[in-house]
Amino acid sequence: MRDTLYLAWRYLAFHRVKTGILVAAITLIVFLPVGLRVIVDQSSRQLTARAEATPLAIGAKGSPTELTLNTLYFSSDVPARTTYAAASEVTATRLASAIPMYVRFRVRGQPIVGTTLEYFGFRGLRIAEGRQIAVLGDAVLGSRAAERLGVGTGGHVISSPESVFDIAGVYPLRMPVVGVLEFSDSADDDAVFVDVKTAWVIEGLGHGHQDLSQPEASSGVLRREGNVVVGNASVMQYNEITPDNIDSFHFHGDLSDFPLTAVIAVPPDQRSSALLQGRYQSAELRQVVSPSEVMDELLDTILTVEKFVIAGAVTVGLATLATAFLVFALSLRLRRRERETLFKIGGSRSAVATVMTSEIVGVLAVGVLLALLLTFLTQRYGDVIIRTLIR
Amino acid sequence: MIRIDGLRFSYGEGDFRLWIPELAVEAGTTTAFIGPSGSGKTTLLNLIAGIIRPETGRVETRNVEVSGMSDEERRRFRITTVGLVFQEFELLEYLTVLDNILLPYRIHSALTLDSAVRERAGSLAERVGISDKLGRHPRRLSQGERQRVAVCRAVLTDPPLLLTDEPTGNLDPVNRERVLDILFDYVKESGTTLVSVTHDHEILPRFGRVVDFREFHSFGEAGVASGNRAEDRANGGAS
Amino acid sequence: MLSRTKFTGVALVCAIAACGGPAPDSDVEAGADTSTPDAAAALLVYTTNYPLAYFAGRIGGDRVQVEFPTPPGIDPAYWTPSAGEVEAYQQADVVLLNGAGYEGWVAKTSLAESKLVNTSAGFQDLYIVAEEAVLHTHGPEGEHEHENVAFTTWLDPQLAIEHARAIRDVFAERLPGAEPDLQSAFAVLERDLGEIDARLEAWAEAAAGQPLLASHPVYQYLARRYDLNLRSVHFEPDEVPVTGGWRDLAALMQGHAADWMLWEAAPLEEVRDRLASDYGVGSVVFDPCGNRPDSGDYLATMRANVEALEGLPAS
Numbered sequence: 008m009r010d011t012l013y014l015a016w017r018y019l020a021f022h023r024v025k026t027g028i029l030v031a032a033i034t035l036i037v038f039l040p041v042g043l044r045v046i047v048d049q050s051s052r053q054l055t056a057r058a059e060a061t062p063l064a065i066g067a068k069g070s071p072t073e074l075t076l077n078t079l080y081f082s083s084d085v086p087a088r089t090t091y092a093a094a095s096e097v098t099a100t101r102l103a104s105a106i107p108m109y110v111r112f113r114v115r116g117q118p119i120v121g122t123t124l125e126y127f128g129f130r131g132l133r134i135a136e137g138r139q140i141a142v143l144g145d146a147v148l149g150s151r152a153a154e155r156l157g158v159g160t161g162g163h164v165i166s167s168p169e170s171v172f173d174i175a176g177v178y179p180l181r182m183p184v185v186g187v188l189e190f191s192d193s194a195d196d197d198a199v200f201v202d203v204k205t206a207w208v209i210e211g212l213g214h215g216h217q218d219l220s221q222p223e224a225s226s227g228v229l230r231r232e233g234n235v236v237v238g239n240a241s242v243m244q245y246n247e248i249t250p251d252n253i254d255s256f257h258f259h260g261d262l263s264d265f266p267l268t269a270v271i272a273v274p275p276d277q278r279s280s281a282l283l284q285g286r287y288q289s290a291e292l293r294q295v296v297s298p299s300e301v302m303d304e305l306l307d308t309i310l311t312v313e314k315f316v317i318a319g320a321v322t323v324g325l326a327t328l329a330t331a332f333l334v335f336a337l338s339l340r341l342r343r344r345e346r347e348t349l350f351k352i353g354g355s356r357s358a359v360a361t362v363m364t365s366e367i368v369g370v371l372a373v374g375v376l377l378a379l380l381l382t383f384l385t386q387r388y389g390d391v392i393i394r395t396l397i398r
Numbered sequence: 399m400i401r402i403d404g405l406r407f408s409y410g411e412g413d414f415r416l417w418i419p420e421l422a423v424e425a426g427t428t429t430a431f432i433g434p435s436g437s438g439k440t441t442l443l444n445l446i447a448g449i450i451r452p453e454t455g456r457v458e459t460r461n462v463e464v465s466g467m468s469d470e471e472r473r474r475f476r477i478t479t480v481g482l483v484f485q486e487f488e489l490l491e492y493l494t495v496l497d498n499i500l501l502p503y504r505i506h507s508a509l510t511l512d513s514a515v516r517e518r519a520g521s522l523a524e525r526v527g528i529s530d531k532l533g534r535h536p537r538r539l540s541q542g543e544r545q546r547v548a549v550c551r552a553v554l555t556d557p558p559l560l561l562t563d564e565p566t567g568n569l570d571p572v573n574r575e576r577v578l579d580i581l582f583d584y585v586k587e588s589g590t591t592l593v594s595v596t597h598d599h600e601i602l603p604r605f606g607r608v609v610d611f612r613e614f615h616s617f618g619e620a621g622v623a624s625g626n627r628a629e630d631r632a633n634g635g636a637s
Numbered sequence: 638m639l640s641r642t643k644f645t646g647v648a649l650v651c652a653i654a655a656c657g658g659p660a661p662d663s664d665v666e667a668g669a670d671t672s673t674p675d676a677a678a679a680l681l682v683y684t685t686n687y688p689l690a691y692f693a694g695r696i697g698g699d700r701v702q703v704e705f706p707t708p709p710g711i712d713p714a715y716w717t718p719s720a721g722e723v724e725a726y727q728q729a730d731v732v733l734l735n736g737a738g739y740e741g742w743v744a745k746t747s748l749a750e751s752k753l754v755n756t757s758a759g760f761q762d763l764y765i766v767a768e769e770a771v772l773h774t775h776g777p778e779g780e781h782e783h784e785n786v787a788f789t790t791w792l793d794p795q796l797a798i799e800h801a802r803a804i805r806d807v808f809a810e811r812l813p814g815a816e817p818d819l820q821s822a823f824a825v826l827e828r829d830l831g832e833i834d835a836r837l838e839a840w841a842e843a844a845a846g847q848p849l850l851a852s853h854p855v856y857q858y859l860a861r862r863y864d865l866n867l868r869s870v871h872f873e874p875d876e877v878p879v880t881g882g883w884r885d886l887a888a889l890m891q892g893h894a895a896d897w898m899l900w901e902a903a904p905l906e907e908v909r910d911r912l913a914s915d916y917g918v919g920s921v922v923f924d925p926c927g928n929r930p931d932s933g934d935y936l937a938t939m940r941a942n943v944e945a946l947e948g949l950p951a952s
Contacts, residue, residue: 010504010511014493021492021535104751124727124749141723143745185720202747253745254717348488351449352551353477354505356470362505 011358015365025334026370032331033374036324038381040317045382047313049389051306057193058302060130062280063103063272065093065287065295074294075301078269080194081110081118085268091203092263093293094270102283103274109206110268114164117152120198121206127188129273132195136160137186140202143256144248146182151196153187160184164199166209180209181247192390207258207265208248215248215256335367399425399559399591400446405455407441416441418455421609425460425558428585428592430602433611439595442611443561446593447480448472460558477506481552481590483581485564487544489536489551496532499523499550509555522550526580542573549580553590560585562594566601578604680811683729685740686713687928688791689756691935692801693733695826697808700815704729709929714788717742731807735800737764739788756803757790764790765857789925793858794834794939798827829936836943837863844949850889850898850918855925868893874902886916897949899923921945 019026057079066074067087076082097105106129109121120126124139137160140147146164153159162184182201190196207213248256258265272295274280287295342363349359385392400423407416416438423429431439444450445457448464449472457465460479464472476482489498497504499519503511523529526546528539536544545565552560565581566574582604585592594605602608679702684690690705697703706722707713718726723746726732732748734740736757743753757764767785791797805823809816841863854869870886872878878886898918903909912918922945924930926938933941 014490014497014504017497018492098750124747125751128749138720138724139727140747141720141727142747145720145747204744250717250719256745258744344488345490348484348490349501349505350473351444351447351476351484351488352482352502352505353473353475353480354502355473355477355507358505358507 008361011361012365014362015369018362018365019369022366026366029331029334029370030374030377032327033370034377034381036327037375037378039320039324041378041382042385043313043317043320045385046389046392047309049386051309053390054302054306055299058298061271061298062274063283063295064269064298065089065097065272065293066267066269068290068292068294071294071296071301072305074269074296075298077110078108078271079298079302081120081198083113083118085111088266088268089270089293090263091265091267093267095263097270097272097283100283100286102279103272106271106273107203107267108269108271109203109266111266112169112206112209113167114152114156114199115167117149117155117197117199119166119206119209120200121203121209122200123203126200126271129271130191130193130195132191133189134186135189137184139186140200141185142248143202143208143253144180144182144205145185145201146205147186147188147200148184149188149196149198149200150190152199153184155197156199158184159187179246180205203267204258205248208256210266212260212265213256213258215252215254331370332367335370338366339363399423399427399460400593401456401458402442402446403456403458405445405452405457407438407445407450407452407455414438414441418442423591423593423607425591426589427607428582428605429594429607429609430605431593431595431609431611432597432599432602435597437611439611440563443563443593443595446559447476447482447561449476474506474508477502478508478555479557479559481555481557481560483545483548483552483560483562483565485567487536487541487548487568489544489547491536494533494535495523495528495539495547498536498547499554501551502555515554518556519550519554522554526550540573541568542570542576545569545573545577546580549577549584553584553588556588558590560590560592562592564595564597566596566598574598574601680808681728681730682733683726683731684733685743686735687926687930688797688935689733689735689800689804692797692804692826693808696801696805696819696822697812698818698822700812700818701808705929707928709931711928713927714739714741718746723747731811733804733807735788735790736761737788737790738786739790754803754807756800756807757796759803760790760796760799763796765861767854767857787854787857789855789927790858792856792925793862794830794837795862796858798830801826801830833936833939833943834862836947840943840946841865848893848895850886850893850895852898852900852904855901856899856923859923866893867899868895872900872904872908874900874904877905877908883911883915890916890918897921901925919949921949 058075061079064074064078066078067089069087073082073084073086077084077086091107094105094107097103104125106125107121107123108126110118111121112119126132127139134147135150137147148156148158148164156164158164163181164184166180166182168179182199182205188195188200201209204213272283274283284295284297287293346359346363349362354362400421402418402421404420405416405418408414414436431442433439441450445452446459446464448457448459448467452465455465456463459475462475462479464475467475490501493501496519499522500511500515503509503515509515520529520532523532526549528543528546528550531539531543536547539547545568549565552562560581562581566577569577578601581592584590592605596602679700680697682693682697682701682703684693684703684705686707687705690703693701693703704725705713706718706725707716726746726748729752731754732752734743734753734755736755765787767787791800801823805819808819812819837859844865846864846866849865849867851867851869852872852874854871856865856867856869859865860867868889870878870882870889872882895918898912898920900920900922901924903922904912904920909920912920923942924938926935930938
């Protein structure tokens with residue numbers, strides 16, 4: 008057996024190119040549908056897991072998909088804004104705890120997630136180095152965000168302008184990085200977390216400046232009317248919150264009117280969840296979505312597409328397989344003389360058969376092996392592959 | 399070594415008929431089969447080796463009735479007892495010279511490839527002058543070199559019977575002489591029985607006996623060759 | 638040659654075995670951060686001023702561990718905690734807020750909403766809007782005002798009782814089974830505060846609307862409760878007022894002939910002397926007790942405040 012396998016190996020090695028092409032073809036035929044299935048399966052499980060871990064999301068009326076993707080994955084498609092009042096409303100019902108989310112701005116490519124401390128406990132995020140956000144302006148980075156931005160505890164990040172032409176709009180805020188989170192294998196790794204109030208400062212809803220009622224600020228005063236002091240445009244709006252100027256930071260207007268992209272509602276049980284959802288049925292301004300339902304719908308679409316792709320791959324695969332067997336058949340024909348020689352000099356039936364079929368068996372075996380190996384690697388590193396592709 | 403009695407063979411279609419009432423080849427002799435194309439020389443070689451079986455009659459090689467054996471038995475017989483050299487060399491293009499020489503030992507369990515065999519292969523290769531080309535593939539050898547490799551393969555098993563079919567048919571005169579020298583030196587040394595089919599009358603003097611197939615073959619259905627005449631020729635042939 | 642076959646076979650087996658690969662992603666912890674401590678461990682309570690810390694301690698007793706990290710001598714209403722101090726607050730199970738805009742720093746820090754308790758939420762309609770609100774505007778955005786609500790709510794003992802009541806309710810929620818003890822402790826505190834209230838009421842009646850001065854506008858709730866004829870300047874106990882300040886005082890005293898000025902702490906001697914000599918105004922200390930007193934506790938300080946008032950000769 009060993010000897011005939013040696014001969015088989017020699018044949019395959021001598022016809023390197025032909026063998027290589029056939030092996031590659033077999034590998035692809037087997038791996039493509041399987042690998043695709045593995046990747047889709049893994050990614051849908053990941054997506055579903057995160058969606059299932061997020062009971063309810065409340066936002067302004069609009070696309071549920073946009074709301075879900077922005078809240079769960081911090082996508083750059085920002086849904087219509089709701090207000091902070093939505094969070095207070097949820098808390099007031101006593102049916103769920105509310106976690107406000109304002110995901111609008113970015114630091115280069117990384118999303119800035121304005122939220123509250125509860126979010127970290129909710130997602131099970133832990134500090135790897137440094138500390139948690141404490142003071143207005145503090146930023147805590149997900150592990151991948153820290154890598155990408157090349158910054159760690161003690162460094163700074165600056166929010167990116169929303170558009171090049173935005174002069175009087177959102178202005179860049181320089182924020183100290185006070186901590187970095189442990190790797191959580193989720194979208195949270197890419198985020199720059201700040202307090203939702205810091206996000207409002209980025210938006211321009213809160214600011215600090217020189218106290219205009221003080222004599223030192225006289226150069227910034229346009230006019231005084233009684234006890235109304237009007238500042239002129241030279242009043243410096245800080246783009247960084249420091250211990251020196253934090254006292255002067257303040258918000259104008261009612262916090263309840265300030266914007267949010269979503270409120271994550273965490274009810275303690277099914278009943279509370281149902282009751283809470285019921286309250287929003289006839290709501291005019293707001294919608295409540297179940298992220299897992301939204302993701303299921305999304306995944307159904309993906310799975311349907313996947314079915315078509317697999318059907319296509321299988322069809323092509325079968326055609327390729329047929330071609331490969333044609334090649335094998337032609338090979339056998341070409342080797343007729345070799346077979347006769349082996350017979351004539353007295354080779355045993357089994358030995359001759361083994362040598363002749365070595366090509367098919369070898370190619371199939373190696374092809375399937377490689378396909379299995381690729382499948383294993385895909386299973387192992389599939390999520391890394393997905394994330395790299397989605398970038 | 400070889401005894402043939404009442405042999406009849408045909409290929410089923412066509413006019414070919416082989417009828418050999420009696421033929422004997424002594425061990426240790428060198429015999430040449432000559433005759434016009436299609437007279438059955440190669441066919442008889444195949445019958446002697448057990449590659450094909452007669453319709454009727456007996457073929458006995460080395461006291462073994464080859465014509466009565468099963469296919470597996472004949473293969474085993476062949477690989478252990480018979481060495482074959484072909485006109486077209488029939489080397490495996492994907493094997494090196496060394497692997498081509500060792501081929502018989504890899505295609506039947508009756509033979510075991512061990513270090514003694516490898517040593518013998520090495521010395522045979524040296525003897526025929528190709529030991530520096532053991533790693534090459536046949537396409538990089540000349541005609542003469544290829545036939546020398548084929549000869550090594552044929553004699554590696556130290557077979558008592560060596561059957562060669564037009565061994566020099568594809569060789570130029572220089573290589574022809576060289577390969578024949580190798581063959582005859584070898585058979586003289588080892589006492590191997592040599593039977594060669596050949597068209598080349600120039601090499602006949604080397605053989606101890608010449609069998610002319612015009613005696614055995616009948617063209618068409620009419621007429622049966624006279625067995626007596628063939629036997630006379632055989633008995634009266636040069637020693 | 639043998640090794641080649643074996644290698645192929647082993648590799649094939651390995652590949653198949655390895656395909657039963659590692660389990661997919663770990664579960665994500667989910668769960669809102671509403672921590673309830675075990676019955677055995679004390680509830681960790683942080684407050685933003687001393688009166689709340691005192692009330693919490695009185696009501697919760699052994700069941701609570703009360704922390705009030707503002708260093709002594711600093712007015713907690715104007716205190717800005719460091720990041721480390723904010724982190725300490727983040728560890729609390731409950732953070733008691735005074736409300737009415739007292740703890741401005743809370744809006745600039747990250748504390749878990751679920752832990753914050755506004756102890757004056759029950760009487761928001763009773764907040765007093767301070768007169769001296771400074772409005773400011775910025776050119777393009779138009780007018781905004783910073784509403785200055787007076788925040789020394791506890792100086793009205795009835796409101797202090799409401800603060801305490803809110804604290805009792807929070808503790809009852811977080812410490813199930815402790816209601817009876819909490820209630821009885823609250824009742825005792827309520828009685829103590831009621832005693833202060835009664836004495837002040839009696840004194841106010843006797844004082845019968847005599848004009849009074851306050852060095853600083855912190856006594857709004859006190860004034861409202863007892864219908865005091867009280868006006869404020871902006872003096873600091875540890876500072877000498879600027880010339881403008883004395884002028885404001887003089888202007889204020891036109892038509893408001895007060896004999897006494899309430900101080901949060903003992904004023905500088907020269908200030909007290911000048912007040913007495915130039916303006917005929919005596920100084921009396923009524924410590925709001927926003928932060929820990931040097932000696933004694935909240936109740937002792939309030940009693941001392943009452944005694945100081947009671948000790949004033951009738952005009």
